Amino acid sequence: MRDSAPLRPARRGLAAAAVLAVLALAGLAAIRSIQPPAARAETAPASDFSAERAFQTVRTIASTPHPAGSPANDRVREHLIAALSGLGLSPEVQDTVSVQGAGLSSSAGGTGLARVRNVVAVIPGTASTGRVFLIAHYDSAQVAPGANDDGAGTSTILETARALTSGERPRNDVVLVLTDAEEACLCGAKAFVDQHPLAREGGVALNLEARGSSGPAIMFETSAGNRRLVETYAKTPYPVGTSFAVEIYRLLPNDTDFTPFRESPLFQGLNTAYIDGAAVYHAPTDRPEAMDRDSLQHHGDNALALAREFGALDLRELKGGGDATYFPVPGLLVRYPGALVWPLAVLALVAVAALGWVVRRRLFSAIGLALLPIIVAPALAQGLWALLVLVRPEYGGMPIDPYRPMWYRLAVIALAAATVLAWYAVLRRRIGPAALAVGGLTWLAVFGVALAALAPGGSYLAALPALSVAVSALLATRAGGRTGLAVAILVIGALTPVVILLPTVVMLFPALGMPMAGVGAFLTVLLGLALLPVLDLIHPAPGAARGMDALKARRLGALPTLAAAVAAVVCTATGLAVDRFDEEHPSLTHLMYALDADNGTARWLSEEATPQEWTGRSVSGDPTTVTDTLPAFGAERLRTGPARAVALPAPTLTLVSAETSGDRRTMRLLLDPQRTVRFTTLHVSAEVVSATVGGRTLAGGPPGWGFVFHAPAETGVEITLTVRASGPVTFRVMDGSDDLPAIPGFPPRPPGVGVLGSHSSELVAVAKTYTL
Ligand SMILES: [Zn+2]
Numbered sequence: 001m002r003d004s005a006p007l008r009p010a011r012r013g014l015a016a017a018a019v020l021a022v023l024a025l026a027g028l029a030a031i032r033s034i035q036p037p038a039a040r041a042e043t044a045p046a047s048d049f050s051a052e053r054a055f056q057t058v059r060t061i062a063s064t065p066h067p068a069g070s071p072a073n074d075r076v077r078e079h080l081i082a083a084l085s086g087l088g089l090s091p092e093v094q095d096t097v098s099v100q101g102a103g104l105s106s107s108a109g110g111t112g113l114a115r116v117r118n119v120v121a122v123i124p125g126t127a128s129t130g131r132v133f134l135i136a137h138y139d140s141a142q143v144a145p146g147a148n149d150d151g152a153g154t155s156t157i158l159e160t161a162r163a164l165t166s167g168e169r170p171r172n173d174v175v176l177v178l179t180d181a182e183e184a185c186l187c188g189a190k191a192f193v194d195q196h197p198l199a200r201e202g203g204v205a206l207n208l209e210a211r212g213s214s215g216p217a218i219m220f221e222t223s224a225g226n227r228r229l230v231e232t233y234a235k236t237p238y239p240v241g242t243s244f245a246v247e248i249y250r251l252l253p254n255d256t257d258f259t260p261f262r263e264s265p266l267f268q269g270l271n272t273a274y275i276d277g278a279a280v281y282h283a284p285t286d287r288p289e290a291m292d293r294d295s296l297q298h299h300g301d302n303a304l305a306l307a308r309e310f311g312a313l314d315l316r317e318l319k320g321g322g323d324a325t326y327f328p329v330p331g332l333l334v335r336y337p338g339a340l341v342w343p344l345a346v347l348a349l350v351a352v353a354a355l356g357w358v359v360r361r362r363l364f365s366a367i368g369l370a371l372l373p374i375i376v377a378p379a380l381a382q383g384l385w386a387l388l389v390l391v392r393p394e395y396g397g398m399p400i401d402p403y404r405p406m407w408y409r410l411a412v413i414a415l416a417a418a419t420v421l422a423w424y425a426v427l428r429r430r431i432g433p434a435a436l437a438v439g440g441l442t443w444l445a446v447f448g449v450a451l452a453a454l455a456p457g458g459s460y461l462a463a464l465p466a467l468s469v470a471v472s473a474l475l476a477t478r479a480g481g482r483t484g485l486a487v488a489i490l491v492i493g494a495l496t497p498v499v500i501l502l503p504t505v506v507m508l509f510p511a512l513g514m515p516m517a518g519v520g521a522f523l524t525v526l527l528g529l530a531l532l533p534v535l536d537l538i539h540p541a542p543g544a545a546r547g548m549d550a551l552k553a554r555r556l557g558a559l560p561t562l563a564a565a566v567a568a569v570v571c572t573a574t575g576l577a578v579d580r581f582d583e584e585h586p587s588l589t590h591l592m593y594a595l596d597a598d599n600g601t602a603r604w605l606s607e608e609a610t611p612q613e614w615t616g617r618s619v620s621g622d623p624t625t626v627t628d629t630l631p632a633f634g635a636e637r638l639r640t641g642p643a644r645a646v647a648l649p650a651p652t653l654t655l656v657s658a659e660t661s662g663d664r665r666t667m668r669l670l671l672d673p674q675r676t677v678r679f680t681t682l683h684v685s686a687e688v689v690s691a692t693v694g695g696r697t698l699a700g701g702p703p704g705w706g707f708v709f710h711a712p713a714e715t716g717v718e719i720t721l722t723v724r725a726s727g728p729v730t731f732r733v734m735d736g737s738d739d740l741p742a743i744p745g746f747p748p749r750p751p752g753v754g755v756l757g758s759h760s761s762e763l764v765a766v767a768k769t770y771t772l
Pocket residue numbers: 137149150182209210
């Protein structure tokens with residue numbers, strides 16, 4: 001690689017066109033390889049997974065919201081039992097009380113518990129060596145019909161079970177686990193792992209989820225030591241997963257039913273979800289019509305293949321092997337042992353250093369200057385999103401993404417491209433193309449090493465492109481005068497960054513959402529820096545500037561930047577025109593109602609950071625905590641406004657018996673909601689030494705200790721508390737239902753204004769104090 005470019009302008013133009021075409025084709029192939037397959041018709045062979053057949057289940061179970069404990073959820077459960085029985089299986093209901101796992105950040109205001117009713121069925125193996133568990137939750141969030149979350153997983157399991165029972169049976173037992181109360185506290189999965197006899201010996205857990213309505217079904221989480229699991233996953237027809245996703249997922253505040261399985265030493269497993277179209281997540285718009293059935297097909301094709309693959313293995317030999325690095329390329333899932341992460345990262349650093357030795361001139365300036373686009377592009381991407389929220393304040397209330405984020409994502413990519421190209425055009429003559437290219441590669445190699453230390457599963461993203469491009473540039477230097485050959489070598493080297501980084505950018509946008517678009521811009525910049533040696537061809541030959549009018553050359557050099565900048569503006573404008581709020585795509589608002597039964601006062605409450613016009617009719621002022629009267633809300637800051645008090649009955653708290661010994665008082669209590677509620681809570685003013693709630697032992701705690709009990713039975717919740725007190729103790733109890741629009745004085749939402757998919761949206765809470 002030298003600063004002189006021996007290609008004549010005409011041949012240079014031709015070479016540039018050819019290079020761009022090759023890279024564009026590679027990019028398209030890479031993006032295509034992570035697209036879901038087409039949904040298959042109901043007439044597909046019985047041994048295959050058909051999204052259209054599975055979709056019939058989605059339609060049945062996701063007609064209405066069905067949170068744990070609701071009559072609608074009872075109907076869903078009955079349908080599942082009937083469907084499994086229809087396959088000749090013997091489904092059973094695990095009816096128990098469960099406590100959320102210790103690994104979870106406890107829900108606001110105390111430990112979460114739930115009465116759960118898991119539906120469990122076994123497809124007995126022919127000569128079982130262990131158990132394969134297919135897991136999905138059948139409950140929905142309280143305002144969401146849950147077509148995708150998790151009607152997708154539930155229907156996938158039913159259709160997979162149909163396919164498995166219609167042909168040759170697997171060798172191993174396949175256990176279908178349709179959990180309850182995932183949305184409440186992951187309590188169904190926890191109950192299964194802790195209490196179910198079928199879980200005692202552990203096995204392979206395959207969890208199926210959705211956090212949106214479309215996109216590929218990404219295998220994004222594994223248990224520790226995943227090498228053998230990933231080997232099996234690679235045999236699915238459409239493997240879309242990367243070890244980088246495991247690292248990213250750790251940064252996100254989400255948890256799924258997989259968590260209790262992952263935390264148990266008895267289980268290994270994989271977690272899969274599709275995550276694009278996240279505007280419907282937990283919202284009333286998560287309806288069957290919103291589902292992209294191609295995503296369902298992807299879920300199903302891979303779930304069925306995994307059930308068959310793990311169903312055929314000797315599961316006793318599955319353990320061990322450490323963690324693998326893996327990522328999709330067209331036609332296969334590349335994978336190698338984690339032991340290679342460090343050698344590859346170091347090798348990349350060495351290759352880039354060798355290239356730097358060849359270039360030498362102005363190298364250190366170039367390395368320093370290469371930080372500019374790495375910092376500026378993410379900042380511009382975040383600025384673009386801030387601008388979009390300014391133009392359309394409703395975007396501030398979207399939890400992950402707007403309804404149609406595609407144009408905005410393209411705008412971010414164009415903005416990042418414009419940044420790299422502008423930086424390159426300005427510095428190319430002063431610093432030199434070769435030095436700038438090595439400057440960029442240096443940072444990729446450095447990130448490769450940093451990731452090897454901090455997030456090994458993601459190191460390949462930076463190390464492999466740096467290694468590939470540096471080695472190809474070294475070889476191209478050797479090719480000397482034969483410039484056609486040199487260009488060909490450089491293009492081959494550039495295929496690695498395109499194939500590795502482009503699909504990651506495409507998967508990362510839905511994973512993190514537009515509010516974190518800067519991360520997508522960051523990876524786009526890394527791709528741009530890795531491509532500098534070939535991108536140089538779309539700039540005028542450096543030597544030519546002397547022959548040609550220098551001004552003309554500079555103008556020509558600015559063309560790529562200009563094109564990218566125009567693309568960014570056009571994509572942003574198109575996004576604003578396309579992604580408008582309407583009845584099908586409403587803006588998302590959050591409102592709750594709380595009645596204090598002690599004094600008959602009521603309030604509206606909202607968690608919106610910047611209240612929208614509709615919400616602003618009910619709440620105002622600065623956000624405050626409401627823990628003094630509503631301890632179940634925890635530290636969350638809410639906006640409030642006065643509301644009309646409605647005669648709603650508060651939950652009763654009855655002292656069944658009490659015994660005092662020394663400074664300790666042991667009380668048996670019955671907490672009994674007087675309405676149809678989704679949950680009930682209790683907080684204690686004294687120190688709690690020990691507690692049993694619904695038959696489950698909870699750790700005690702200082703004054704303010706409390707719990708949230710989801711889906712309480714008609715008979716109420718039995719509690720035994722030992723508190724540090726010799727006299728009466730004050731309790732604050734609350735319950736919650738989801739019938740906000742039935743409250744007199746509720747302002748009807750105009751068309752185009754919808755409900756935020758939050759676990760507290762539309763809540764009607766009634767609180768009361770007892771001193772017993
Ligand atoms: Zn879910």
